[in-house]
Amino acid sequence: MAEVALNHDAAVAAGPPKLRRRSALRALLAQPKVVFAGGFIVLLILLALFAPVIAPHDPLDQDLLSGTLPPAGFAGAQPGYWLGTDDLGRDVLSRLIYGTRVALTVAFVAAFAAALLGTVLGLFAGFYGGAVDAIVSRLVEIWMAFPPVLLSILIVAIMGSGVRSVIVAIAIIDWTRFARVVRAETMAQAKADYVVAARVLGFGRLAILFREILPNVAPVLLALVTLEMGIAVIVEAILSFVGLSVSSDTPTWGGMIAQGRQIIYQAWWVFAAPLAALFATVLAFNQLGDGLRRALDPVMQR
Amino acid sequence: MLASSLIKRAVMAAVTLFGVAVIVFLLLRVAPGDPIAMMIGPGASAEDIASLRAHYGLDQPFLTQFVIWLAGILHGDLGTSISLHRNVVELLRERLPATLELAIVACAVAVILGGSVAILGTWLRGRGEGAIDAANGIMLAVPDFVWALAFVLVLGVFWQAFPLSGRIDPSIDPHFTTGFYLFESIFTGRFDLTRDILAHMAMPALALALPLAAIIIRILKDALSEAMLQDYVLLARVKGMSELRLIAGEALRNAVGPTLALTGVQFTFLIGGTVIVERIFAYPGIGSMAIDAVINRDLPLIQGLVLVFGALFILINLAIDVAVAALNPRLRHG
Numbered sequence: 001m002a003e004v005a006l007n008h009d010a011a012v013a014a015g016p017p018k019l020r021r022r023s024a025l026r027a028l029l030a031q032p033k034v035v036f037a038g039g040f041i042v043l044l045i046l047l048a049l050f051a052p053v054i055a056p057h058d059p060l061d062q063d064l065l066s067g068t069l070p071p072a073g074f075a076g077a078q079p080g081y082w083l084g085t086d087d088l089g090r091d092v093l094s095r096l097i098y099g100t101r102v103a104l105t106v107a108f109v110a111a112f113a114a115a116l117l118g119t120v121l122g123l124f125a126g127f128y129g130g131a132v133d134a135i136v137s138r139l140v141e142i143w144m145a146f147p148p149v150l151l152s153i154l155i156v157a158i159m160g161s162g163v164r165s166v167i168v169a170i171a172i173i174d175w176t177r178f179a180r181v182v183r184a185e186t187m188a189q190a191k192a193d194y195v196v197a198a199r200v201l202g203f204g205r206l207a208i209l210f211r212e213i214l215p216n217v218a219p220v221l222l223a224l225v226t227l228e229m230g231i232a233v234i235v236e237a238i239l240s241f242v243g244l245s246v247s248s249d250t251p252t253w254g255g256m257i258a259q260g261r262q263i264i265y266q267a268w269w270v271f272a273a274p275l276a277a278l279f280a281t282v283l284a285f286n287q288l289g290d291g292l293r294r295a296l297d298p299v300m301q302r
Numbered sequence: 303m304l305a306s307s308l309i310k311r312a313v314m315a316a317v318t319l320f321g322v323a324v325i326v327f328l329l330l331r332v333a334p335g336d337p338i339a340m341m342i343g344p345g346a347s348a349e350d351i352a353s354l355r356a357h358y359g360l361d362q363p364f365l366t367q368f369v370i371w372l373a374g375i376l377h378g379d380l381g382t383s384i385s386l387h388r389n390v391v392e393l394l395r396e397r398l399p400a401t402l403e404l405a406i407v408a409c410a411v412a413v414i415l416g417g418s419v420a421i422l423g424t425w426l427r428g429r430g431e432g433a434i435d436a437a438n439g440i441m442l443a444v445p446d447f448v449w450a451l452a453f454v455l456v457l458g459v460f461w462q463a464f465p466l467s468g469r470i471d472p473s474i475d476p477h478f479t480t481g482f483y484l485f486e487s488i489f490t491g492r493f494d495l496t497r498d499i500l501a502h503m504a505m506p507a508l509a510l511a512l513p514l515a516a517i518i519i520r521i522l523k524d525a526l527s528e529a530m531l532q533d534y535v536l537l538a539r540v541k542g543m544s545e546l547r548l549i550a551g552e553a554l555r556n557a558v559g560p561t562l563a564l565t566g567v568q569f570t571f572l573i574g575g576t577v578i579v580e581r582i583f584a585y586p587g588i589g590s591m592a593i594d595a596v597i598n599r600d601l602p603l604i605q606g607l608v609l610v611f612g613a614l615f616i617l618i619n620l621a622i623d624v625a626v627a628a629l630n631p632r633l634r635h636g
Contacts, residue, residue: 141321283440
């Protein structure tokens, strides 16, 4: 949603990419947003990778005798259950930690898939113009007339629930975000001196597109992919919430929220914990994307 | 000049809507899962299923089904809902007013909230800007789905400030003649009902409004600071106009057009957001009906709903284009 105001300036950010690489890294580390939000995401990745080691309990282990225990610090809490338990006696913290696995898998794979689809279409539309551009632009317009949540539910309902369907749905819906921005970027870059020079030197069109223009669109793309990861985490949560994502024995944040909604008066923490995780994660991806954009965009640095 | 470009846009809008119709139709026809079998359950005989398929026209070839559906749309007929056994147009007519009211209230909240924070931020000029930007950063990142759930917990369960679900207290029998409960209660002077309806709307409307307010704050604040550097503002300042009047009067008038042009698409996102937000609050609009329609494989209802959403999106985009053109003095006199 934030790309509305984002990416126009980067068109000016031309210049050969290799010279800027070292200063780009330094600029990245100088951005507190990149350091903090990036650090949080690295932490989430570690939690997902080492979930069996880190989680204090088996996320599926039911113990009806210790059902709806409150989080540590509240009256009636039991040691070892830091965030309490749900109505089936399952440890909320362990389920939260295991929930990072689905959330991050969807975030990375779906954002990459949407970016790939949208970037290829955007590059061709922006570079070749004419009929190619007309078709891609019309497709984007039609796509944007669908309510995204409804379309994602529809696609998952058609393909059958599961992580794969969720990823496909996100890629099919959100490629337009990339296509729009990359198209505009490519149009601006195609007029730049270095492209004209490459053309005069006799480089082929595809070589110019992928070796000259793509690297210069890359910084903008990187920021967009990061923002898209946050969006993907939300879409997965929405689909789990509606009951269409993965099967109910895999812990997901959206599934936990839906379950917590049923018992919100008896055990609000089952609802609150995954909601807080969702809030922090989408905020982190967003801040990281914003930080990346600032760091990699020479115009904004000034 | 302006008229011809508007006609061109209207034609493009019709083409887009046709594209939406084609795609939703194709999507639903490749879908596995027989809606008829889902409807009558496992005990049905093959003849029963066949006769129902024929009743809903599902035994016809793809193209024939599509032509029949298109011809129906042109006559204002969207078929019969498979899961609710009712005319789709009738169902939409019943549910659409609730969604429209919610969206209009949410837009109003977003514009008032976003506008006043942007004006305040410009007026403070630097002081407190850090706090506004930090809050705005959170508002820009967090989507309506998460806000809605946070409100359920904090405002609904902890504080019990607002009712958690529905559109109006079920113990009230309001006898409304239109579907626009809020507007009707205001125009007929039944303000106790207005209060109840607004209380039910508060959380979903705020959840939908926050992302739009965030983008308005960011873009309007930039547009206002730029407008404040223009000569006509300097002239007004020399004449002794107060700072707040400079911003809210002179600068605002020139910042609204560009802001609308850049925030336009966000208004359609708000409409799309009603699907999940209505679901969370069991608000009886077309959004919550849409999720049930998909889960029940109710093909005629899904088709009708997607078409209505598509038409709404396209109409909003057209309206914003017209408004931006009307607000741009160069186009107005050109």
